[in-house]
Amino acid sequence: MINYTEKQSQSGKCNLLNNAHICYNVFSCEDIYGVKKIFSHLKSNVLFEISFVVSGSGIHRVLDRDIPCKAGDVCIIPPNIPHRYFLTDTKDNLTVRQILFDIYDWFDEEIAAHTSPRFCYGVFRDNSTIAYATLNDHMRDKVNSLYDSIESEILEQKNEWRELIRGYLANMLVNISRYVNSAIKNISFTSSNEWYMVSEAIRVINEEYSDCDLTLDYIAKKLYISQSHLSRIFKNLTGISFSDHMRDTRIKCVCKLLEKSDMNIEDAAKECGFRDIPSFYKNFTEKMNMTPNKYRQSMNLSENKSEEYKKLLKGEKIMGILNDISINVQQGKAKIVKALVQQALDEGVKPADILDEGLLAGMGIIGEKFKNNEVYVPEVLVAARAMNTGTQILKPHLVANGVTATGKVCIGTVQGDLHDIGKNLVKMMMEGKGIEVIDLGTDVAPETFVQAAIDNNCQIICCSALLTTTMPVMEDVVKAVEAAGIRDKVKIMIGGAPVNEEFCKKIGADCYTEDAASAADAAVELCKELA
Amino acid sequence: MTTRERCMNILHYKDTDRMPAVHFGYWSELLEEWAEQGHISHELALSARGDGSVGQRELDRIIGWDCNWCNTVSADSGLYPKFERKVLEVLPDGSHRVVTGNGVIERIKLGIVSIPSEDDYLLKDRDAFETVFKPRMQYSEDRVNVDRIVKKFNEKYEQDVPVGLHLGSVMGEIRDITTVMGMSYLMYDEDEELFADIIDTYADMQYKCAEAMLATGLKFDFAHYWEDICFKNGPLLSPVLFDELCAKHYKKRNDLCHKYGIDIISLDCDGVTGSLISTWIENGVNVLFPIEIGTWGDQFEPARKKYGEKILGVGGMDKTAFRKDKAAVDSEIERMKRLSSMGGFIPCPDHRIMPGSKFELVQYYAEEIKNIRI
Numbered sequence: 001m002i003n004y005t006e007k008q009s010q011s012g013k014c015n016l017l018n019n020a021h022i023c024y025n026v027f028s029c030e031d032i033y034g035v036k037k038i039f040s041h042l043k044s045n046v047l048f049e050i051s052f053v054v055s056g057s058g059i060h061r062v063l064d065r066d067i068p069c070k071a072g073d074v075c076i077i078p079p080n081i082p083h084r085y086f087l088t089d090t091k092d093n094l095t096v097r098q099i100l101f102d103i104y105d106w107f108d109e110e111i112a113a114h115t116s117p118r119f120c121y122g123v124f125r126d127n128s129t130i131a132y133a134t135l136n137d138h139m140r141d142k143v144n145s146l147y148d149s150i151e152s153e154i155l156e157q158k159n160e161w162r163e164l165i166r167g168y169l170a171n172m173l174v175n176i177s178r179y180v181n182s183a184i185k186n187i188s189f190t191s192s193n194e195w196y197m198v199s200e201a202i203r204v205i206n207e208e209y210s211d212c213d214l215t216l217d218y219i220a221k222k223l224y225i226s227q228s229h230l231s232r233i234f235k236n237l238t239g240i241s242f243s244d245h246m247r248d249t250r251i252k253c254v255c256k257l258l259e260k261s262d263m264n265i266e267d268a269a270k271e272c273g274f275r276d277i278p279s280f281y282k283n284f285t286e287k288m289n290m291t292p293n294k295y296r297q298s299m300n301l302s303e304n305k306s307e308e309y310k311k312l313l314k315g316e317k318i319m320g321i322l323n324d325i326s327i328n329v330q331q332g333k334a335k336i337v338k339a340l341v342q343q344a345l346d347e348g349v350k351p352a353d354i355l356d357e358g359l360l361a362g363m364g365i366i367g368e369k370f371k372n373n374e375v376y377v378p379e380v381l382v383a384a385r386a387m388n389t390g391t392q393i394l395k396p397h398l399v400a401n402g403v404t405a406t407g408k409v410c411i412g413t414v415q416g417d418l419h420d421i422g423k424n425l426v427k428m429m430m431e432g433k434g435i436e437v438i439d440l441g442t443d444v445a446p447e448t449f450v451q452a453a454i455d456n457n458c459q460i461i462c463c464s465a466l467l468t469t470t471m472p473v474m475e476d477v478v479k480a481v482e483a484a485g486i487r488d489k490v491k492i493m494i495g496g497a498p499v500n501e502e503f504c505k506k507i508g509a510d511c512y513t514e515d516a517a518s519a520a521d522a523a524v525e526l527c528k529e530l531a
Numbered sequence: 532m533t534t535r536e537r538c539m540n541i542l543h544y545k546d547t548d549r550m551p552a553v554h555f556g557y558w559s560e561l562l563e564e565w566a567e568q569g570h571i572s573h574e575l576a577l578s579a580r581g582d583g584s585v586g587q588r589e590l591d592r593i594i595g596w597d598c599n600w601c602n603t604v605s606a607d608s609g610l611y612p613k614f615e616r617k618v619l620e621v622l623p624d625g626s627h628r629v630v631t632g633n634g635v636i637e638r639i640k641l642g643i644v645s646i647p648s649e650d651d652y653l654l655k656d657r658d659a660f661e662t663v664f665k666p667r668m669q670y671s672e673d674r675v676n677v678d679r680i681v682k683k684f685n686e687k688y689e690q691d692v693p694v695g696l697h698l699g700s701v702m703g704e705i706r707d708i709t710t711v712m713g714m715s716y717l718m719y720d721e722d723e724e725l726f727a728d729i730i731d732t733y734a735d736m737q738y739k740c741a742e743a744m745l746a747t748g749l750k751f752d753f754a755h756y757w758e759d760i761c762f763k764n765g766p767l768l769s770p771v772l773f774d775e776l777c778a779k780h781y782k783k784r785n786d787l788c789h790k791y792g793i794d795i796i797s798l799d800c801d802g803v804t805g806s807l808i809s810t811w812i813e814n815g816v817n818v819l820f821p822i823e824i825g826t827w828g829d830q831f832e833p834a835r836k837k838y839g840e841k842i843l844g845v846g847g848m849d850k851t852a853f854r855k856d857k858a859a860v861d862s863e864i865e866r867m868k869r870l871s872s873m874g875g876f877i878p879c880p881d882h883r884i885m886p887g888s889k890f891e892l893v894q895y896y897a898e899e900i901k902n903i904r905i
Contacts, residue, residue: 378715419646442648497763
């Protein structure tokens with residue numbers, strides 16, 4: 001039975017039909033926000049739930065996250081996710097309409113299956129735990145009217161009422177799904193469940209790091225996901241591991257205590273959640289490049305103290321900007337990346353840091369995901385475009401600061417081949433690794449590759465071919481490099497649809513890779529070898 | 532038995548007297564090579580380029596093929612009218628920048644045979660779509676020239692080979708209009724609603740073309756799509772997004788075909804197709820073609836294992852064997868025997884037979900493949 005409030009619905013209606021196939025409930029919520037944040041105060045049920053804020057405003061607590069809610073907010077919640085609505089003021093009013101239903105009872109198994117991209121599970125894009133959106137007026141009216149229709153059918157139970165409800169339910173789910181999907185860019189909370197999970201994990205770490213029992217497992221359970229899944233998405237989205245992030249947070253806490261208090265070092269470490277003291281010393285020294293004792297001494301130099309503290313705070317802010325740059329590169333948001341890079345420069349962040357920890361870090365994550373088939377060509381293209389937008393702003397500053405590229409590559413499609421999508425992808429990926437790429441374009445003669453490598457001091461010549469008829473030209477490039485006497489100075493990489501490792505060996509090239517991201521990794525290694 | 536009966540029987544798991552020798556056309560450069568080598572005349576090399584053309588049928592007879600699988604009849608279901616193809620600029624290296632019929636600006640070099648490099652494209656925003664492209668994506672009766680279609684169908688039908696209804700494509704032709712780059716930007720960054728509108732508009736027009744084609748009363752043996760939306764490492768976009776954008780259109784068009792009794796619906800997609808197959812098969816497509824094992828390593832067996840007998844195949848023979856030797860061709864024939872024994876599978880070179888292929892090896896294959904008994 002669903003009853004979130006002590007005070008039952010304003011209309012008093014609460015129907016439970018056919019073994020809880022569907023339950024409809026309208027109520028006015030009058031609880032006051034401010035109860036202790038524990039799950040036991042929330043309610044969960046075994047059915048899917050669609051809740052819709054008809055009027056008023058308040059707080060919707062889902063898991064341990066508080067989401068301000070207002071009229072028009074619609075939320076679809078799978079079974080067993082604890083949540084509850086609260087008011088923030090006794091004068092406020094909040095009316096929420098809800099439908100609970102067992103998806104397997106109302107829809108056939110194929111549609112309801114987790115693997116199906118349709119209907120209900122279509123709403124939960126990217127395995128999102130909940131679908132949450134603020135509907136526009138038109139959609140709000142539509143959803144409200146569907147609620148009315150369902151209520152009416154439940155109360156009257158005329159002929160074929162169940163069929164009608166099934167239709168209304170499908171109508172509502174599909175419409176909300178379409179709306180959520182079309183609005184997904186503007187809904188930061190639900191745009192990806194992974195972002196939500198990771199941000200929640202970070203919030204829990206920030207609040208509870210002093211508890212030495214705080215573990216990945218604990219937070220994963222709190223978020224209702226597996227430990228390995230949380231670990232993986234945390235690393236994917238932040239670029240550092242969960243354990244490194246928690247260690248860094250605790251070290252920051254220790255730094256503050258060493259600076260502000262007279263607490264002895266070991267007590268400070270324990271206060272900040274370190275249980276193993278030898279390990280704390282090791283971690284601290286590695287991270288801060290000095291022992292805790294040295295750190296305290298440096299902080300205690302009175303004239304430096306406030307400056308160092310300011311630096312620490314500034315460091316946190318800078319990390320935030322760099323992280324934002326990385327995330328927006330991954331999401332392909334070119335305009336935002338451009339603004340963030342400018343902001344970072346204005347804040348005085350070193351151009352090399354913006355490049356390495358912002359732009360290249362983001363592109364690196366996309367490259368890994370591409371290799372693992374977690375993202376596809378379009379995501380790489382939009383990410384590369386975003387990165388290039390940022391790089392354009394950064395370029396003059398990098399030059400002024402004497403920052404040099406990781407290596408230099410000249411790239412082109414071989415003579416007779418004009419198809420360059422693969423070549424362009426490789427170029428983007430290499431630039432995403434900090435390599436300077438000289439693009440020779442398409443239909444490049446062997447001698448042009450050689451001359452470009454000599455003129456530009458390139459460590460690598462990179463040849464692409466789409467066609468089985470043009471791939472033999474790659475062997476001509478190898479021979480031309482040998483004839484020019486630069487074979488020991490230049491590595492030759494090959495790639496393209498018909499090319500493989502066997503062919504690479506046969507023609508005497510140095511490296512073949514399966515995909516563009518692997519090509520970029522290999523190029524970095526080859527440049528290191530030749531450095 | 533006729534070639535039509537053989538093909539249709541195999542794809543319906545029925546008995547047949549022998550395997551039909553089916554192919555997927557030739558590179559025009561190969562035909563020129565064969566003419567130079569004296570295997571065929573230069574006139575035949577020119578006339579045998581088009582799928583199912585009179586010249587190609589003559590070459591089929593000389594080689595021993597029974598038919599080209601891509602023997603289809605289509606409406607004028609692309610942009611209508613197309614853009615006027617014209618040279619915009621001649622670059623210092625002699626290459627030409629041309630605007631194509633699809634509104635894509637390509638760079639081509641005379642004398643070079645390759646998929647051209649795409650420099651730019653015109654369909655970039657809502658304004659271009661609404662004012663320039665959308666009017667060219669509308670259905671009109673003159674897209675379906677019934678007299679021409681009936682004539683073409685009858686010509687093909689009388690040859691006793693399977694005749695297909697070409698259904699166009701759901702995403703492949705849009706990719707040709709927007710380019711891979713433009714498609715990616717539209718889908719993921721600039722205007723995903725616009726991209727969905729483009730797909731829907733184009734698909735509605737192609738549905739109406741199919742409807743009009745079927746209303747002629749012609750009895751097509753199968754229906755056929757062209758997509759080419761995959762590459763070496765898999766699909767050119769997320770399979771989830773592909774499903775969201777395209778599934779409904781496949782279903783609608785395929786349901787229409789089923790209504791007219793067409794139960795064989797093939798789809799031509801190059802590259803590694805595995806992760807898109809579920810969208811196709813769940814929405815009515817049931818024949819994978821050409822299953823490019825030679826270039827990309829695409830495979831039929833995993834799909835059969837996953838979807839069982841409801842999935843059929845035409846293709847899967849590594850055409851690069853024709854450039855090697857008899858042993859390589861024999862090895863492919865043996866592999867084709869194994870695949871054919873599963874039923875619902877017709878061997879066919881996994882794309883157009885390429886330059887460097889040996890005439891006598893192609894002839895040998897076309898004869899030997901007929902000896903497969905199911």
